[in-house]
Amino acid sequence: MESIQYDRFTSSESEIPEHMGPPPSTPNRQDRRIFIMFGVLSLFLLTLTLAVGIKFTQVSMQVSDLMESLDVVSTSIKVLQKGSSTYPELIIPVRGENPHPIVIYILLPLHSIIFNTKCVCVSYKGPCExxxxxxxxxxxxASKLRKSWEDAEKNCVQRNAHLLVVNDAEEQDYISQVIEMGTNFWIGLVEREEGTWSWVDGTDYTKTKHFWDDGQPDNWDVRLNGEDCGQLHARSQVTHRPWNDADCSLAYKYICEGRPRRHQSHA
Known part of the structure; x- marks a missing residue:
């Protein structure tokens, strides 16, 4: 009896499966992972392609700007080397506020070349001494020495000339190009009667264009002698309004103007 029960117990144990655990992965789940990875990779490649395309477009625009700029520079140099008395403005068309560094790297030396060439042209001696x-x-x-306004005018007269008389904007622009920046120069303006300015050569002051700096002439009364003589004011030369009234006894450089003729060579 006991033997039969033991055999049944043993027989029931042998019916238990040998392997227990989670079921193996199905093919559908593996395919889903592959599709997700493929989608992520495709999105990454699309983003990369768009970024490269945008950058290429920007570089192409900058190269186009550079070529246009070089054409302008080349044209300007040719005009300047011909000794023309009029000079086109150098316009560099660059899109955006910050041009590409390569544009700046190339144009800066060219700007120096143009400036030096322009100086040679505007300083043309021609029939002058x-x-x-x-x-x-x-x-x-343009003198290198400094004198009072009266002594400056006397020196110009000795050279068969007179202190500068500015007749129009073109002449003023030319003078602004050839004089030394950051320096005051006497010109042929004088206030012999209070409130009445005149040119030393008799040109009618009221019929010429005026280029007084803002607030000038002010006849600043701090000076003992007043301010009765005209000068090109150093700090205002870049504004195209360089005239200023000053004390005639002050020593400044000066600009003489005369007709083409032989001048005395001594300073």
């Missing part, structure tokens, strides 16, 4: 420059049938001399 040494140290004088020629512009529109007139000769100009």
């Amino acid at each position: 040494d140290d004088w420059t020629f512009f529109k049938d007139k000769c100009y001399f």
